[in-house]
Amino acid sequence: MSDGQRVHMGPVRVAVIAASSQVRSSLQTLVESNPALVFLGSAADAKTLADWLAGSVPDVVLTDIEPEASDALGTLSELGHAPPAFVLLIDDPDSDRILDALPADAAAILPRNAMPAEIVVSIEAVAAGLCVLPPDILARLVAGRIPSRQTASGEPFEALTSREIEVLAMLADGLGNKEIARQLDITENTVKFHLSSIFGKLGATNRTEAVMLGMRFGFVMV
The missing domain is CATH 1.10.10.10 (Winged helix-like DNA-binding domain superfamily/Winged helix DNA-binding domain)
Structure with missing residues (x-):
């Protein structure tokens, strides 16, 4: 979190990105089953989602994304003055490429096999302006600040x-x-x-x- 101003009152608005329609449906069900979250919509890629939202900015974008597509997330950071936080589900949560490509300060990186409860907690955490990172990435970030x-x-x-x-x-x-x-x-x-x-x-x-x-x-x- 860069400015400490990411504060939400009420349910967290969540949008979903996933190439697989089955994954999109599964993540939508996960979001809709939690009363603290509100599902805004989903798409197969960031550009399509941005067009579909038509200027409406979600609080959090939950995405199952391939590493080579990570740069496309920048599209969503341009939706408004308060870009969304991100929860990324990827095969290699320790990937430095993903870390470098994150378009937001508040973000979570989780393995694709993360438990539903872990995903929900991560959504709530990034909505509050926090980061959720694998231990190896966190260690490298800390080492980089020494x-x-x-x-x-x-x-x-x-x-x-x-x-x-x-x-x-x-x-x-x-x-x-x-x-x-x-x-x-x-x-x-x-x-x-x-x-x-x-x-x-x-x-x-x-x-x-x-x-x-x-x-x-x-x-x-x-």
């Missing part, structure tokens, strides 16, 4: 993953590879892989240096 840091040599390094930060914290606590593997329920080889990645990203040459750099850059709290 200020650029530098290694000991002065070169910028990649942000550590949440699991690498866990491993680094246990390293700071003095745990060995075997104990780290046991606590995280992973193999020792996986621990070694994470350590190698941590060393490479921080520019560390050993465990002690990795912990010191982790403290310096705020990955390890003392």
Whole structure:
């Protein structure tokens, strides 16, 4: 949500986009079965829906869409001064292409096999100006907001993953590879892989240096 002004009083107006008439019918039934939602209409593509709505802007567009068609969603963002929020049902919810193509700040990305209750909750969430994202996409967005840091040599390094930060914290606590593997329920080889990645990203040459750099850059709290 960019301006914090997306507020709805009363039922959420929902439009549907899906290439399959069967899917459109199923999503329409889902919307109409919930008293908090109002079904405005459906179409096989964004342009057709925009023409059919004739200037009427839905609060939320629920769409079952192919990745290559994601750019067409921009058509709906031009319907008015308050573009609709989007709930996208796709095969690959972790697709960076879909994330980059989203025409609205309030949006949800769900797998096509999402449960009806998940879809309804997501519609209500985006109508309130929130985003609903898969954990992997959320992690990448958070990582992208971390200020650029530098290694000991002065070169910028990649942000550590949440699991690498866990491993680094246990390293700071003095745990060995075997104990780290046991606590995280992973193999020792996986621990070694994470350590190698941590060393490479921080520019560390050993465990002690990795912990010191982790403290310096705020990955390890003392």
